[in-house]
Amino acid sequence: MTLDRLAFMGLRNLASLEMAPQPGINVIVGANGSGKTSLLEGIHILGMGRSFRTQQLKHAIDHGEQAMTLHGRLVGDPPLPLGIRRRRDQPELEMRMAGERVPRVSQLVEALPLQLINPDAFRLLEGSPSSRREFLDWGVFHVEHDFLEAWRRVRRALKHRNALLRRDRMDSRSLDVWDHELAQWSERIDSLRYAYMDAFLPVFEDTLAELLPLPDLSLRYSRGWDRQRTLAQVLQQGRESDAQMGFTQQGPQRADLKLRVQRRPAVEVLSRGQQKLVVSALKLAQGRLLEMSTGRTCIYLIDDLPAELDAEHRRVFCRWLECMDCQVFITTVDPDVLSGVWQSTTPVAMFHVEHGRLAAYGLKDFTTE
Ligand SMILES: Nc1ncnc2c1ncn2[C@@H]1O[C@H](COP(=O)(O)OP(=O)(O)O)[C@@H](O)[C@H]1O
Numbered sequence: 001m002t003l004d005r006l007a008f009m010g011l012r013n014l015a016s017l018e019m020a021p022q023p024g025i026n027v028i029v030g031a032n033g034s035g036k037t038s039l040l041e042g043i044h045i046l047g048m049g050r051s052f053r054t055q056q057l058k059h060a061i062d063h064g065e066q067a068m069t070l071h072g073r074l075v076g077d078p079p080l081p082l083g084i085r086r087r088r089d090q091p092e093l094e095m096r097m098a099g100e101r102v103p104r105v106s107q108l109v110e111a112l113p114l115q116l117i118n119p120d121a122f123r124l125l126e127g128s129p130s131s132r133r134e135f136l137d138w139g140v141f142h143v144e145h146d147f148l149e150a151w152r153r154v155r156r157a158l159k160h161r162n163a164l165l166r167r168d169r170m171d172s173r174s175l176d177v178w179d180h181e182l183a184q185w186s187e188r189i190d191s192l193r194y195a196y197m198d199a200f201l202p203v204f205e206d207t208l209a210e211l212l213p214l215p216d217l218s219l220r221y222s223r224g225w226d227r228q229r230t231l232a233q234v235l236q237q238g239r240e241s242d243a244q245m246g247f248t249q250q251g252p253q254r255a256d257l258k259l260r261v262q263r264r265p266a267v268e269v270l271s272r273g274q275q276k277l278v279v280s281a282l283k284l285a286q287g288r289l290l291e292m293s294t295g296r297t298c299i300y301l302i303d304d305l306p307a308e309l310d311a312e313h314r315r316v317f318c319r320w321l322e323c324m325d326c327q328v329f330i331t332t333v334d335p336d337v338l339s340g341v342w343q344s345t346t347p348v349a350m351f352h353v354e355h356g357r358l359a360a361y362g363l364k365d366f367t368t369e
């Protein structure tokens with residue numbers, strides 16, 4: 001997918017920004033505090049309905065404004081305009097696609113598949129399982145169309161079951177009903193996640209091999225409940241203990257991705273730098289798999305790559321991005337450190353942000369000397 005137009009108003013320090021990004025690599029250069037991350041944040045809000053910097057979207061609104069309005073246009077026939085508005089005094093997000101109001105953020109997410117690579121993303125391996133589940137489900141959602149419906153049903157059943165577990169007296173009849181619903185949709189979620197990981201694994205291994213050969217690394221999907229039993233059995237047999245805890249202890253809400261090196265958790269064995277490369281490979285592989293299975297490319301938002309990867313790995317990483325032929329927004333304080341990384345004659349569009357204002361300063365042809 002490709003954005004050919006962005007227009008942001010009232011977003012942090014970006015004074016009514018307009019931008020015509022290029023289909024390939026867009027480098028955003030600027031001093032600290034100029035607004036580079038805010039620009040990526042705007043694209044992220046447009047595609048995900050939420051920020052990666054704050055839980056509360058109102059904090060992203062310019063201090064001096066009452067609302068922020070973000071517009072983007074996806075290339076296509078016809079082009080697809082996207083819009084988001086958030087007012088300071090109203091918690092609801094107003095979302096539009098092709099001029100029409102859309103009720104669900106999942107419609108935006110589907111239209112604009114985004115991959116964010118920033119310092120937080122690099123902590124994927126050491127973070128909580130929820131961040132790895134989010135990573136996994138991004139892929140499943142974009143590849144398997146009925147994932148969202150199954151997930152909604154699981155969430156609903158879990159909510160009801162947990163509420164019943166917290167009651168003073170056990171209502172076995174009602175629990176039976178929700179256990180059944182939960183088990184049924186959880187098995188569906190599990191089979192979709194499992195199939196996705198099956199396809200993902202070889203792409204990940206292939207991507208990682210060029211960044212960092214780690215033959216001992218294994219990646220395994222863990223579904224969140226006993227391997228020997230069905231979830232229906234687990235729920236039935238665990239009811240008393242769940243009631244004591246006040247929540248459902250096993251199920252797809254506990255799924256995780258286990259990365260190990262020689263049977264030990266990868267975070268305990270790999271250096272921080274190596275972990276960043278593993279995360280890079282995970283993120284690149286997801287984009288590759290999306291393209292392989294749906295023909296759609298995702299848009300990469302990469303915040304300050306030079307600060308995260310050394311020169312040699314930056315080069316390999318960027319080569320993958322070029323190979324994937326997708327749109328990339330990459331920020332940096334120093335444009336020179338990105339100048340040697342592009343292998344081919346891919347045109348690289350350069351933009352400069354200064355005190356919240358944007359200026360394009362042309363296409364540059366970076367080839368390795
Ligand atoms: N809600 C807001 N309203 C106005 N300015 C803000 C808001 N939030 C942050 N800023 C300012 O926006 C500037 C840009 O921040 P940022 O995008 O992180 O810069 P960069 O990534 O280029 O270092 C900072 O100077 C920050 O103080």
Ligand SMILES: [Mg+2]
Binds near residue numbers: 038303
């Ligand atoms: Mg920044």
